[in-house]
Amino acid sequence: MATATIEHTAEAEIRGLIKDWAKAAGTFDIDRVMEAYTPDILAFDAIAKLQFKGAKAYREHWQACAAMCPGPMIFEVHNLAIEAGDDVAFGHYLVRCGTIGEDGKEQAGYMRATVCCRRTSGQWKIAHEHFSAPFDPESSKALLGLEP
Amino acid sequence: MTENISKASDEEQIRALINEWAKTLRAKDVDGVLAPFAADIVIFDLAPPLRSTGADPNGLQAWFSTWESPLGYEIRDLNITAGSDAAFCHCLSRLSGTKGNGEKHELWFRQTFCFRKIGGAWKIVHQHESVPFYMDGSYRAAVDLKP
Numbered sequence: 084m085a086t087a088t089i090e091h092t093a094e095a096e097i098r099g100l101i102k103d104w105a106k107a108a109g110t111f112d113i114d115r116v117m118e119a120y121t122p123d124i125l126a127f128d129a130i131a132k133l134q135f136k137g138a139k140a141y142r143e144h145w146q147a148c149a150a151m152c153p154g155p156m157i158f159e160v161h162n163l164a165i166e167a168g169d170d171v172a173f174g175h176y177l178v179r180c181g182t183i184g185e186d187g188k189e190q191a192g193y194m195r196a197t198v199c200c201r202r203t204s205g206q207w208k209i210a211h212e213h214f215s216a217p218f219d220p221e222s223s224k225a226l227l228g229l230e231p
Numbered sequence: 232m233t234e235n236i237s238k239a240s241d242e243e244q245i246r247a248l249i250n251e252w253a254k255t256l257r258a259k260d261v262d263g264v265l266a267p268f269a270a271d272i273v274i275f276d277l278a279p280p281l282r283s284t285g286a287d288p289n290g291l292q293a294w295f296s297t298w299e300s301p302l303g304y305e306i307r308d309l310n311i312t313a314g315s316d317a318a319f320c321h322c323l324s325r326l327s328g329t330k331g332n333g334e335k336h337e338l339w340f341r342q343t344f345c346f347r348k349i350g351g352a353w354k355i356v357h358q359h360e361s362v363p364f365y366m367d368g369s370y371r372a373a374v375d376l377k378p
Contacts, residue, residue, distance in 0.1 A: 125310065125321060127341040130366045133323060133376050134341065151366065162282075164273070166347060166356065168317025173345040175273060175357055177282065195275040195282060197343050197359045199319040201312060210312060211321055213343045215361030217279045218372035225364035225372050229281045 093167035096207050097174060097200055101160065104209070105178075109158030111149040117142055121201060121210045129194055129214040155183045157191045161231065170202040177231050178214070192216070192227035241313035244353055245320060245346060249309060256304045259295040261288050269347065269354040277340060277360050296331075303327035303337075307378055318346040318353065323378045324360075338362070339377055 100119055107115035117138060126135040128144060135141040158180050165174040175198070181191025199211040216225045248267055255263025265286045274283045295302075304326055311320040320343070327337040345357035363373045 127321070127343070127361065128363060129361075130363050131373075132363060133339065133373075133378055166317055166345065168314040168347075171312055171314030171317045171319065173317065173319050173357065175275070175345075175359070193281055195359065195361075197275070197345070197357065199312065199321075199343065199345065211310075211319065211343065213321070213341060213359045213361065215275065215341075215359065216364060217276060217281060218362065218364065218374075220278050223372045223374055225370045226279055227370060229279060231281055 093169075093172060093202070093207070094165045097165050097167060097172050097198075098163065100200070100207050100209070101163065101174065101176075101198060105158055105160050109156050111145070111152070111156070113142060113145045113149065116145060119209050121203075121208045124209060125211050127211075127213040127215070129216055152182055154185070157181045157183060157189060160196075161193075171200070172202075172207065173197065173199045193229055193231055194227075241315065241318065241348075241353075242311050245311050245313055245318055246309070248346075248353055249306070249320065249322075249344070253304050253306060257301050259298065259300055259302055261292050261295065264291060267353070267355050268358075269349060269356040272355060273357045275359040275361070277362065299329045299331060301328075306342075313346075316348040318348075320344050320346075338374055 104119040120138055122138050124138055124141055126141050135144050161177045163174060163176040176196050177193050178196045179191050179193050183189055194214055194216045197213040198209050200207045201210045216227050218225050252267060265288060268286045307323045309320060309322040322342050324342050325339050329335050340360055340362045343359040344355050346353045347356045365371045365373055
């Protein structure tokens with residue numbers, strides 16, 4: 084019972100962390116995005132590079148992404164599942180992300196996201212995250228139009 | 232102290248599991264590759280679909296049979312974070328080999344594994360494998376990157 088309660092609390096805390104982070108990510112509030120990460124975060128993002136090591140490199144990548152998408156963004160978390168242990172936890176979800184054009188038309192697709200968290204000094208932070216779209220092995224093109 | 236010992240031991244158990252898994256992948260051993268998967272594993276694979284649940288031995292066998300044996304599989308920068316009952320690790324991985332038609336292939340990709348200790352043994356409950364794509368308008372999968 085006690086263990087179940089702790090896990091339940093941890094799960095709620097991580098759900099809150101991801102909710103706040105997603106809100107910040109959707110508006111490119113990069114300072115708040117970065118608050119969710121450990122200083123040694125290692126990120127596998129959906130674009131550009133195999134990996135981003137550490138908060139400084141990842142912040143620069145976020146800034147480059149914000150510059151690419153000046154307009155309003157769509158950033159929705161779907162099917163979030165969380166597994167929380169005592170000080171280590173992880174979760175995965177599908178993220179619908181894209182842009183809204185001046186004519187109000189949405190250009191968005193689903194990608195996959197994995198978040199891995201550590202608790203230090205009582206606080207959960209994201210130590211690793213992984214975003215991706217699958218690709219077609221024949222054409223080597225990323226598949227951004229897949230529906231869950 | 233006791234906690235430190237058990238943490239080291241959990242990390243070592245996961246390292247051993249990954250090393251063993253790599254061996255079975257190189258040997259194209261379907262049962263071996265699927266052995267550490269939890270029954271309800273959620274997989275985000277390199278190829279579609281977006282998401283799948285549960286192992287697919289027939290699909291894996293079909294994919295293995297497109298390669299001449301054995302497969303090259305090398306792991307770099309394996310980083311493990313282990314609690315007492317939940318853990319994760321990530322690495323950069325290189326898959327290489329020759330297809331049945333004689334074409335040589337090499338691919339560097341990213342792997343994240345998430346674990347739960349079930350009945351005293353670590354099981355993979357989530358696996359995410361991918362390459363990034365280029366935002367140059369082509370949406371090409373970045374299958375040519377090297378660490």
